[in-house]
Amino acid sequence: MGLVYYNDMKQENVLTRKQFSLVKRAKSFEDAGRGVRIFLRSTPNAWIQIALLVMAIMLGAYFEISQTEWVFLVFAGGFVLAAEAFNTAIEIDIDLTSPQYHPFARDIKDVAAGAVLIAATTALIVGILVLGPYLLNV
Numbered sequence: 001m002g003l004v005y006y007n008d009m010k011q012e013n014v015l016t017r018k019q020f021s022l023v024k025r026a027k028s029f030e031d032a033g034r035g036v037r038i039f040l041r042s043t044p045n046a047w048i049q050i051a052l053l054v055m056a057i058m059l060g061a062y063f064e065i066s067q068t069e070w071v072f073l074v075f076a077g078g079f080v081l082a083a084e085a086f087n088t089a090i091e092i093d094i095d096l097t098s099p100q101y102h103p104f105a106r107d108i109k110d111v112a113a114g115a116v117l118i119a120a121t122t123a124l125i126v127g128i129l130v131l132g133p134y135l136l137n138v
Contacts, residue, residue, distance in 0.1 A: 083119035
């Protein structure tokens, strides 16, 4: 049985069940892939974050970190990239819905960018906690 969605296309307030379809699931992956391509093409900061993640992965491989340490590094890197992707989506939406300057639009963009800063700072701390001891013992 499919997931339950609120169907606001109809005038009635009822929950409807959508039929599961492999074709629709494949299309959703195609759409998500398109979103990733848009994100990577339009977000220079993502490339910096990816480069730092690759560097952390290379250091992790060099130092043969534990599986638990890998989980922390990969999760932290994914956390930053996901935050940056959400930030990019919010910026696209605000640019569309508020093309003229508005202080609330600026606040929304700044808060979304702040979320990326929080994620990146968290990832940096994780990187230091995981890789720092190895780097200090070189």
